[in-house]
Amino acid sequence: MKKLVLLIAVILTVSTxxxxxxxxxxxxxxxxxxxTANSTTTTGKITKIVVxxxxxxxxxxxxxxxxxxxxxxxxxxxxxxxxxxxxxQFQTMDFSNLLLSLDTGKIDVVSHQMEKNPDREAKYxxxxxxxxxxxxxxxxxxxxxxxxxxxxxxxKTVIVGATSNEQYLIDQYNAAHNNAIKVVYTGNGGTNxxxxxxxxxxxxATLSTQFAVDLLNQAxxxxxxxxxxxxxxxxxxxxxxxxxxxxxxxxxQGVRALEADGTLxxxxxxxxxxxxTKQITK
Amino acid sequence: MAVEYGNGVNMGSVFDIKLxxxxxxxxxxAIPTTLLILVSALFCGTIIALFVALVRLYKIPVLxxxxxxxxxxxxxxxxxxxxxxxxxxxxSVLLLLNIDISRAPALIFVIVTYSLGxxxxxxxxxxxxxxxxxRGQSEAAYSVGMTSREAFVRIVFPQAxxxxxxxxxxxxxxxxxxxxxxxxxxxxxxxxxxxxxxxRTFHFLEIYIDLAIIYFVMCFILEKVFTRIEARLQSRGHKxxxxxxxxxxx
Numbered sequence: 106m107k108k109l110v111l112l113i114a115v116i117l118t119v120s121t122x123x124x125x126x127x128x129x130x131x132x133x134x135x136x137x138x139x140x141t142a143n144s145t146t147t148t149g150k151i152t153k154i155v156v157x158x159x160x161x162x163x164x165x166x167x168x169x170x171x172x173x174x175x176x177x178x179x180x181x182x183x184x185x186x187x188x189x190x191x192x193x194q195f196q197t198m199d200f201s202n203l204l205l206s207l208d209t210g211k212i213d214v215v216s217h218q219m220e221k222n223p224d225r226e227a228k229y230x231x232x233x234x235x236x237x238x239x240x241x242x243x244x245x246x247x248x249x250x251x252x253x254x255x256x257x258x259x260x261k262t263v264i265v266g267a268t269s270n271e272q273y274l275i276d277q278y279n280a281a282h283n284n285a286i287k288v289v290y291t292g293n294g295g296t297n298x299x300x301x302x303x304x305x306x307x308x309x310a311t312l313s314t315q316f317a318v319d320l321l322n323q324a325x326x327x328x329x330x331x332x333x334x335x336x337x338x339x340x341x342x343x344x345x346x347x348x349x350x351x352x353x354x355x356x357x358q359g360v361r362a363l364e365a366d367g368t369l370x371x372x373x374x375x376x377x378x379x380x381x382t383k384q385i386t387k
Numbered sequence: 388m389a390v391e392y393g394n395g396v397n398m399g400s401v402f403d404i405k406l407x408x409x410x411x412x413x414x415x416x417a418i419p420t421t422l423l424i425l426v427s428a429l430f431c432g433t434i435i436a437l438f439v440a441l442v443r444l445y446k447i448p449v450l451x452x453x454x455x456x457x458x459x460x461x462x463x464x465x466x467x468x469x470x471x472x473x474x475x476x477x478x479s480v481l482l483l484l485n486i487d488i489s490r491a492p493a494l495i496f497v498i499v500t501y502s503l504g505x506x507x508x509x510x511x512x513x514x515x516x517x518x519x520x521x522r523g524q525s526e527a528a529y530s531v532g533m534t535s536r537e538a539f540v541r542i543v544f545p546q547a548x549x550x551x552x553x554x555x556x557x558x559x560x561x562x563x564x565x566x567x568x569x570x571x572x573x574x575x576x577x578x579x580x581x582x583x584x585x586x587r588t589f590h591f592l593e594i595y596i597d598l599a600i601i602y603f604v605m606c607f608i609l610e611k612v613f614t615r616i617e618a619r620l621q622s623r624g625h626k627x628x629x630x631x632x633x634x635x636x637x
Contacts, residue, residue: 161583197573298591
């Protein structure tokens with residue numbers, strides 16, 4: 106009896122030690138969360154920020170084959186950090202938790218190709234300088250000939266990310282058109298395999314943007330195409346809490362610096378295949 | 388030039404069976420994280436459970452009611468919701484007391500949540516197992532001159548342990564699978580790494596097959612361990628004298 110208890114205790118202790126040793130040196134991505142809040146020195150200069158982003162958007166924010174968090178959104182902020190000598194730390198989470206984490210102070214900035222809409226503007230602060238364009242269009246499979254605009258989606262099923270701007274756009278349309286479109290969600294609780302769902306016919310369409318469609322077609326044989334006009338004002342911004350005007354100004358400064366020396370265009374070409382920043386409306 | 392993603396081989400949604408062993412190797416480094424959560428939750432949960440079980444067994448006035456509410460809450464609220472309440476809710480409440488833990492590592496919140504969950508279920512297991520041992524056993528122990536501590540440790544506990552074993556095994560195994568929710572808080576456990584690889588390569592089906600294999604193997608090993616423990620406890624003659632004397636025991 107005693108030996109059994111001892112054996113169990115030893116097994117538990119050893120496995121805890123092994124597990125904690127292993128997790129310290131494991132190949133988890135290099136994302137850290139800091140214990141102190143958005144820190145400013147006594148002169149009020151911002152020295153460290155925690156950025157919230159996702160891991161499920163290829164080439165925008167994702168984890169590469171070596172376990173490193175990277176992508177357009179991530180690299181732009183890393184460059185801004187270098188320019189302005191700010192320590193930029195990233196915290197990753199499911200997309201639908203980003204705004205909640207911002208609310209509760211777990212992160213200072215949300216960076217995930219976020220677009221402006223009235224609901225978000227009422228609650229959060231957007232910085233002034235957009236860092237990319239994201240014209241949202243209806244997206245279907247290339248062999249689809251029946252859907253050519255959002256009005257053709259009446260009675261069809263559309264998949265969007267929970268809490269995304271795409272969800273907002275569909276909800277607005279449904280509010281004005283008697284809930285004509287059936288909506289399913291990706292993200293926490295849903296699957297992210299939009300491509301499979303489109304191909305299998307489970308959903309008829311999604312909302313996406315041209316650069317995302319192009320990269321998915323090229324890399325994953327997604328066979329998607331965009332149809333119809335852009336459904337929303339297209340620039341993407343960083344989202345902050347309402348009272349963080351100083352941080353917003355700092356980010357604007359950073360974006361302007363990257364535009365001026367061409368880094369923003371370079372990153373756009375590197376991650377999206379062409380320079381979409383030229384289309385930013387100012 | 389656009390970035391190279393995935394392995395360039397057979398990209399897209401076409402199922403590729405060769406990827407299953409390839410992704411399996413990539414998922415294995417995440418096993419320590421899952422085990423860490425499970426073992427930490429088990430350890431902290433046991434401490435909580437012992438305390439709660441004692442309170443329930445001795446029916447200490449106010450604490451008993453609190454313990455009942457606690458166990459009810461854990462049983463009634465889905466684990467995912469518990470995770471969010473602990474991760475977002477507790478820091479918000481503590482902010483009212485001017486304590487700011489909103490930047491603490493997510494892993495702490497995950498372990499706290501699973502410890503609370505385990506603690507509740509474990510306390511019920513302990514309580515019912517101890518209750519199921521016949522009162523006559525402790526009375527007999529007292530009559531032979533044992534102190535109440537001796538009676539518990541040497542007579543009641545071994546029998547209770549054998550009664551509790553199957554439930555304990557169930558709890559540990561199902562908790563192992565429950566840790567898969569940790570990714571909702573951004574922890575890179577097995578499911579987390581799986582989704583990350585999936586986002587990069589879009590071969591979700593192969594990854595989920597791999598995850599099923601890994602979880603099954605781990606749970607199978609746990610099952611075997613618990614069966615061995617049960618067998619050894621039984622063979623040492625700790626046949627519990629329970630309140631319901633049945634003809635055959637198990």
